[in-house]
Amino acid sequence: MVAIILGSIALVLAVFALAIAISVARRVGARDPFALPELWRKALRVGPGSSTVTGPASLDHPARQRIAFVANPTKDGIPELRERALRACAIRYLPEPMWFTTTEDDPGTGQARQAIAHGADVVVAVGGDGTVRAVAEALAGSGVAMGILPMGTGNLLARNLDLPLADPAALMRAVLEGADRPVDVGYLDVERAIPTHGDDGRHLFLVMAGAGIDAEMVAGANPALKKRLGWLAYFFAALEHLGDKRMRATVTIDDGESVTNEMRTVLLANAGRLPGGLQLIPDASISDGALDVATLDARAGIVGWTDLFGTVIAQGAGIKQLEVLQAWRASRIDHARGRDIHITFASPERVQVDGEELGRAIRMRATVEHQALKVRVPSA
Numbered sequence: 001m002v003a004i005i006l007g008s009i010a011l012v013l014a015v016f017a018l019a020i021a022i023s024v025a026r027r028v029g030a031r032d033p034f035a036l037p038e039l040w041r042k043a044l045r046v047g048p049g050s051s052t053v054t055g056p057a058s059l060d061h062p063a064r065q066r067i068a069f070v071a072n073p074t075k076d077g078i079p080e081l082r083e084r085a086l087r088a089c090a091i092r093y094l095p096e097p098m099w100f101t102t103t104e105d106d107p108g109t110g111q112a113r114q115a116i117a118h119g120a121d122v123v124v125a126v127g128g129d130g131t132v133r134a135v136a137e138a139l140a141g142s143g144v145a146m147g148i149l150p151m152g153t154g155n156l157l158a159r160n161l162d163l164p165l166a167d168p169a170a171l172m173r174a175v176l177e178g179a180d181r182p183v184d185v186g187y188l189d190v191e192r193a194i195p196t197h198g199d200d201g202r203h204l205f206l207v208m209a210g211a212g213i214d215a216e217m218v219a220g221a222n223p224a225l226k227k228r229l230g231w232l233a234y235f236f237a238a239l240e241h242l243g244d245k246r247m248r249a250t251v252t253i254d255d256g257e258s259v260t261n262e263m264r265t266v267l268l269a270n271a272g273r274l275p276g277g278l279q280l281i282p283d284a285s286i287s288d289g290a291l292d293v294a295t296l297d298a299r300a301g302i303v304g305w306t307d308l309f310g311t312v313i314a315q316g317a318g319i320k321q322l323e324v325l326q327a328w329r330a331s332r333i334d335h336a337r338g339r340d341i342h343i344t345f346a347s348p349e350r351v352q353v354d355g356e357e358l359g360r361a362i363r364m365r366a367t368v369e370h371q372a373l374k375v376r377v378p379s380a
Contacts, residue, residue: 065122067147067176068098068115070108070135072127075151081126088172102127108134116144122376124175128152129207129355137204140185140372147175147376153226153233154355156207160271160286161377174378182371183286186270191363193348205270205353206286206373209366211249211345212265212296215352216241246297248346253293253338263295264308268341268366278312281335289370293336304330341366 069085071078082099089097098118100111108125112135115123124147125135132148139146149171150158161181164170186205203209217238225233250260269292272281284292298304308331348360 064094066095066098066118066120067122067124068100068112068118068120069124069126069149070100070102070111070115070131072107072131072151073101075127077151078126081149084168084172085124088176092176094176102131102134106134107131109137111135112138116142120144122147122175124149124376126151129154129156132157133204133206133354133356136185136206136373139374140204140369143374145180145374145376147178149175153230154274156274156354157271157375160207160273161375163377170378175376177379178376179379180374181287181377183373183375184270184289185369185372186268186291187367187369188268188351188353188358189365189367190351190358190361192359193362203353203356203358205268207271207354208267208269208280209351209353209364210265210267211343211349211351211361211364212247212263213238213241213244214265214267215350215357216244218352218355219350219357242302246299247349249295249349250344251293251295251336252342253336254340256338261295261297263297265296266343267294267296268292269294270368280312283335287371289368290337290339291341291366291368293338293341295334296332298331307331308333339368 067085067089069082071082085097085099089095098115098120100115102108102111108127108131112123112125116138122145123135123139125132126149128150129152131152132146132150135146148158148161148163149168150163150165155165158165161183163174183206186209188203188205188209189201190203217234220237220240221233222237225236229236246262246264248260248262249266250258251266252258267281269281269284271286272279272284272292274280281292281294296308298308307329311331311333342363342365344363345361348362351358351361351364
């Protein structure tokens with residue numbers, strides 16, 4: 001009798017324990033209770049110096065999101081960053097992240113598409129502006145969010161989104177725990193005087209496209225100086241083109257009247273901030289559904305360039321140009337805004353998108369897709 005009673009009690013306790021195990025497994029997102037040991041195996045793979053598991057707060061993250069990283073293997077510290085990514089996902093009870101590396105033939109678009117096909121909820125671009133653009137090419141319009149771990153020279157989109165560039169831990173938190181911010185996506189269609197296979201066509205940009213001295217500066221930046229000096233390398237490249245002849249271009253915005261002028265550069269901005277804290281186009285918004293068009297001109301040699309640089313500094317500080325003084329100035333910045341911009345050049349001019357040089361074109365057209373991309377940013 002005692003044996004029967006004890007056996008019955010043991011059976012009840014076993015059923016009760018199994019019920020608790022199933023309940024806990026469901027709370028952490030496992031499909032069945034037998035998946036729990038594997039979950040803990042991943043969660044506890046943290047190593048020396050890692051953060052400890054903090055309990056229920058980690059379990060509440062939405063839907064056990066799947067993270068994929070698309071990394072440029074030429075950047076310093078990529079193996080160490082991969083280890084940090086594994087640990088960061090593990091301590092948050094997230095599935096082991098997918099990891100893809102870019103190649104010379106595919107800077108990230110194909111890898112991002114593979115990540116989407118494998119069920120990624122967030123695809124993280126690990127690299128410079130080129131990697132960010134390539135990953136965004138696959139994600140735009142997909143509904144899948146893009147994270148950014150910036151490791152480039154300019155890091156243009158990261159700067160314009162106010163990501164914490166100097167805090168790697170905060171960047172990783174933003175990728176894994178941040179909010180999704182919808183941003184506009186720009187596209188530049190380029191036509192060359194002498195078409196080359198693969199050159200013409202549609203090029204995505206997230207921050208700024210342009211033609212003239214800015215594209216010459218991008219093309220002329222010395223790779224060794226970029227590695228040593230960062231974005232200042234572009235400044236030295238620009239010095240070589242201060243004496244270049246001004247270009248002549250005709251600009252048509254939406255259904256407006258075409259305007260032809262001489263200028264040093266024409267910029268199409270989805271966002272207006274440059275490295276060094278320069279606000280080239282302060283009114284540009286990355287989510288307003290429009291592109292800001294800016295034409296910059298400088299005359300009278302160094303006097304004009306000095307005046308132009310002073311104007312850029314002043315408008316970054318909130319000081320606007322006085323229209324009545326324009327006739328006596330040696331430089332000029334004109335602004336307009338639109339969704340469909342056509343530009344024709346009197347002679348072929350060098351073109352760039354987000355710091356990538358595209359060669360010389362005779363015509364280009366810029367359009368914008370309103371809030372077509374979701375980007376992970378730090379939670380408020």
